[in-house]
Amino acid sequence: MNDASTTIGRRLRSLRLERGYSQAQLADRAGVSVDLVSLLERDLRESMSWASMVKLARALDVDPGVIAGKAPQLDPVPGAAVLTVRDAVINPGLLPGLQADHDGEPASEGDIWHLVERAYGAYFDGEFGVLAAELPNLINECRLLQTADPVAAAGPLSHAWQLAGSVLVHTGRDDAAAIAAERAVLAAKHGNDPWRLATQYGVYCWVMLHQGRLEESERLAVTAGEDIEPSIWCLFRSKAPPEQIAAWGGLMLHAAVASGAAGHADRAEEYLRVAAAGAARLGRDRHDYWTSFGPTHVAIQRAHIMTALHRPDAALDASRKVDPRGLFKVQYGRHLLNVGRSLLEQRHTDEAVEVTTRARDLSPEWFRHQGFARSLVTDLVTRKTRLNAPLRGLVQTLGHLS
Known part of the structure; x- marks a missing residue:
């Protein structure tokens, strides 16, 4: 069903008929207009808002990506396969109580961090084929190090799982991405860096956003943010470490995006306001744990939210504060x-x-x-x-x- 070669309307109609709904019944269950469903299915309208897609997906009990037609379109790189990444994530060898399915001498911690850095370079350059080809080896090397030194492996392994979740989201495998994001959180918990752990919670929020689980995404971001929130005294008297402010501010931006996608403009504005206070305290954009936060990123997410809320003037106004040089x-x-x-x-x-x-x-x-x-x-x-x-x-x- 997740076939990008068909139109949104054809995918929607097929899903609706599989469940035995009339157009009116689907519209009622989703809380959208019958006209929208009809126009989409007749290919007279070929796109819709993210909020409408989420509502229809929930009514049809599928991920939004199924309706959107997400599918892997990797550049031809030797060894690049999304299924290989999925299999590395959903791997019976990870089940407790079984003999390890990997052996050999682990690479040094420094060498593994070098592999992580190279993988992030591929991800942020949009080279998903390169990343998919490298991820299984990266995960295996991190697991070998975990056997020898669990604390040293916690950081790189959490990032390997994060990268796996990211490429799976982009290629339409959101459920496997959620498993990878959970593995990233669990790996980070075995380390000794609370700010890294907080950023991995943020990745989980992002995956849930792509699943259309907007309220859960917002709630997790707020809960995780409360655990590391710097006090007002620390925030404005240089007592909070910049990594803490960046991790907390990033979670507030995740909450803002989720609430904005759900149409809660006032809540989104409040999250943006507190995130902007943290960004102002930092004074510049930071890239900690391969996640970004600072004045530019607050502006980027404000533009994103205003776009989702169909407020183009506000979105374009926010975009004028975006400095692309550090992105x-x-x-x-x-x-x-x-x-x-x-x-x-x-x-x-x-x-x-x-x-x-x-x-x-x-x-x-x-x-x-x-x-x-x-x-x-x-x-x-x-x-x-x-x-x-x-x-x-x-x-x-x-x-x-x-």
Whole structure:
């Protein structure tokens, strides 16, 4: 059913009929209009808001990615296979009480951290094929080190699981991604760094967001944030370590995104406000544990939330505070997609095409895996009476539209 070669409407209709619902029944269960369901199924409307997709997915008891048609589209790299990553995560050899399924001498802790750094480089450059090819070996090396020194292995192993979860989300395997995110948290708990652990809770929040579990994502972010929240006295008198402020602020941004996606604008604004206070205390953007927080990232998430809430003026205003110089490729690319969507809502179609093309050029492989990009390009095609060369290029990158 998770077939990116069909349209959203065809996937929606097939799921609805499998469950025996009429269009009116599905609309009622999801809390959306019958007109929306009808237009989608007749391919008269080829995209919808994330909030509507989440509602329909919940009503049909599937992940939103199933409706969106997420599917692996990795660049051809030897050994690259999403199923191999999934199998490394859902591995019977990890079950307690069984003999270890790996052997050999572990690499040094320094060498393993070098492998982790290289894997993150591939991820943030949008090279998912390269990452998928390297992850099984990275996980195995971390597990070998864990056998010899569990505390030393806790950090790199948690990041190996985090990377596995990230590539699985982008390739439409959200359930396996949730297992990987849980493994990342459990690995981090065996270490001695509470801020690393907090960032792994944030990754779990992000995975739940992609599953459409918005309230749970927000609740986890708030709960984990409360455990490490710096006091007001520490926050403004330089007593809180910057890693603590960054980990806490990142969780507040996860809460803001989840509440904004659920349409709770006031709650999202409050989370953004407290996150901005932490970012102001830091004074600059930080990249701790391969997660980012600071003034630019507060602006990025504000633009993201305002885009989701269909407030393009506010989104574009926030984007003016984004400094791309310290951003990884995929971070800036995702932000540019929000800018493109907001420009389209303001009917600046040519500008939206230009910005979306810039996002694509940062990493075509990453771009192909973005459901938001596919939805945006679909709407750009609908808006233009004649496809110009840049828009044709976007369509060709995606291979097809749904």
